[in-house]
Amino acid sequence: MGFFRKVYRLVCQIPPGKVASYGDIACMLGQPRAARTVGWALHSPPAGLDVPWHRVINRHGRISTSCQEHGAGLQRALLEDEGIRFDDHDRVDWEQFGWAGLAPTEVKELFALDE
DNA sequence: ACAATGACATAAG
DNA sequence: GCTTATGCCATTG
Numbered sequence: 696m697g698f699f700r701k702v703y704r705l706v707c708q709i710p711p712g713k714v715a716s717y718g719d720i721a722c723m724l725g726q727p728r729a730a731r732t733v734g735w736a737l738h739s740p741p742a743g744l745d746v747p748w749h750r751v752i753n754r755h756g757r758i759s760t761s762c763q764e765h766g767a768g769l770q771r772a773l774l775e776d777e778g779i780r781f782d783d784h785d786r787v788d789w790e791q792f793g794w795a796g797l798a799p800t801e802v803k804e805l806f807a808l809d810e
Numbered sequence: 811a812c813a814a815t816g817a818c819a820t821a822a823g
Numbered sequence: 824g825c826t827t828a829t830g831c832c833a834t835t836g
Binding site: 696697698699721726727728729730731732733735736739784 | 824830831832833834
Binding site for chain 2: 716717718721728729730731732733734735736737738739748751752753754755758759760761766767770
């Protein structure tokens with residue numbers, strides 16, 4: 696379960712008012728192709744952890760959640776509550792709200808003590 | 811170890 | 824721009 700943990704920890708580093716894509720998260724973890732796994736990790740109930748899963752969206756800047764009942768609308772509401780605005784196409788302005796991510800050194804330090 | 815799964819990503823129609 | 828098909832990868836049964 697190392698990957699999930701990495702995902703959670705990295706997602707927790709996303710500052711309020713910013714959003715990141717599954718692909719970017721996966722890339723920072725060293726698995727550029729593991730975007731699906733990242734999404735799955737967030738969908739998984741991280742009981743006990745306060746993970747801002749709503750700050751993670753797809754590359755198009757849209758809500759990808761298949762299960763809308765779970766929180767497609769909720770996610771949009773949460774993001775708007777953090778100051779993120781959606782355009783007419785329900786898309787997020789990546790240039791403005793996109794999270795630059797952590798520097799490789801930061802990532803290394805972040806997981807240095809972790810297995 | 812194999813098959814199935816999933817909140818993605820990209821290419822093609 | 825939207826829908827469909829294929830690839831990818833870690834986790835789970």
